[in-house]
Amino acid sequence: MVMKHLLSIAGTDPSGGAGAQADLKTFCAHGCYGMNVITAVVAQNTQGVIDYMDITPDLIAEQLEAVFEDIAVDAVKIGMVSVPETIRVIGEKLKQYKPPIIVVDPVMVATSGHRLLAPESEQVLKTVLVPLADVLTPNIPEAEVLAGKKIYDFSDMEAACRAIAAMGAKAVLVKGGHRVSDATDILFDGNGFHYFKGQHIESMSTHGTGCSLSSAIASNLANGMELETAVGKAKAFVFEGIKHAEPIGKGHGPIHHFYEMYKKAGLL
Ligand SMILES: Nc1ncnc2c1ncn2[C@@H]1O[C@H](COP(=O)(O)OP(=O)(O)O)[C@@H](O)[C@H]1O
Numbered sequence: 001m002v003m004k005h006l007l008s009i010a011g012t013d014p015s016g017g018a019g020a021q022a023d024l025k026t027f028c029a030h031g032c033y034g035m036n037v038i039t040a041v042v043a044q045n046t047q048g049v050i051d052y053m054d055i056t057p058d059l060i061a062e063q064l065e066a067v068f069e070d071i072a073v074d075a076v077k078i079g080m081v082s083v084p085e086t087i088r089v090i091g092e093k094l095k096q097y098k099p100p101i102i103v104v105d106p107v108m109v110a111t112s113g114h115r116l117l118a119p120e121s122e123q124v125l126k127t128v129l130v131p132l133a134d135v136l137t138p139n140i141p142e143a144e145v146l147a148g149k150k151i152y153d154f155s156d157m158e159a160a161c162r163a164i165a166a167m168g169a170k171a172v173l174v175k176g177g178h179r180v181s182d183a184t185d186i187l188f189d190g191n192g193f194h195y196f197k198g199q200h201i202e203s204m205s206t207h208g209t210g211c212s213l214s215s216a217i218a219s220n221l222a223n224g225m226e227l228e229t230a231v232g233k234a235k236a237f238v239f240e241g242i243k244h245a246e247p248i249g250k251g252h253g254p255i256h257h258f259y260e261m262y263k264k265a266g267l268l
């Protein structure tokens, strides 16, 4: 099988659990060739975000050109985009190069509470990136911001899916990782809803779950899966990754991105 070429456009995590590092690990775990365009260099670890510096729009454009002019990109995953200029340059370049699959994780605030998206970027994200998304994967607080409405139950999650799809996203997955009762995610594919029933795991190994889920969806779609299967398998990948993670760091550690792969190889 020919390896699919996956590009992550995201910020960094030097502790390896979230952002560009989680994306690359996830692509590799799905048998894909992974690439990174960096939007921001973030000083963070399992305990939180300390600081970050945005990469200039010109350098982001040059990174994108370097990849797209050289390598056929089968799917793009977008994560932390930080400031309006970053969003605009990504939007321009994606319209120019037209990758066949775009998954957008509208990262706003890290679990530790640090903002990774400037407040003035919310509107730009809605108008520039949401319409380019084949799949948009907000968590509940992000879906509340995008849809402009509080979410308390499944019917609110469905309403948020519809409201965000009306902004131009082809499919919307509202993630329920913040629901301690069940961690159920809801997908709207433009026609109907699919429920991905979950089971909440009481665990400290949940850093980068959203990054890993969206990268797994992008990988599965690039590998030829239908949307519903791609999401279901991505959710199972994250679930197993949380369940089998080794404690790393003093705070919320990463999931085990290579559990299935190591198991198959007899390394566990
Ligand atoms: N403690 C958990 N137990 C089981 N599944 C979880 C847990 N935390 C997150 N998930 C799953 O991980 C994925 C990412 O969700 P979420 O944590 O809501 O996103 P984010 O990291 O963007 O906040 C979803 O499929 C969600 O259901």
Ligand SMILES: Cc1ncc(COP(=O)(O)OP(=O)(O)O)c(N)n1
Residues within 6 Å of the ligand: 010, 011, 012, 013, 018, 019, 020, 042, 044, 079, 080, 107, 109, 110, 111, 112, 116, 206, 207, 208, 209, 210, 211, 212
């Ligand atoms: C660089 C960078 N991008 C995104 C995140 C947020 O990761 P996410 O998977 O949404 O969840 P938490 O790690 O916040 O639990 C990040 N921390 N850094």
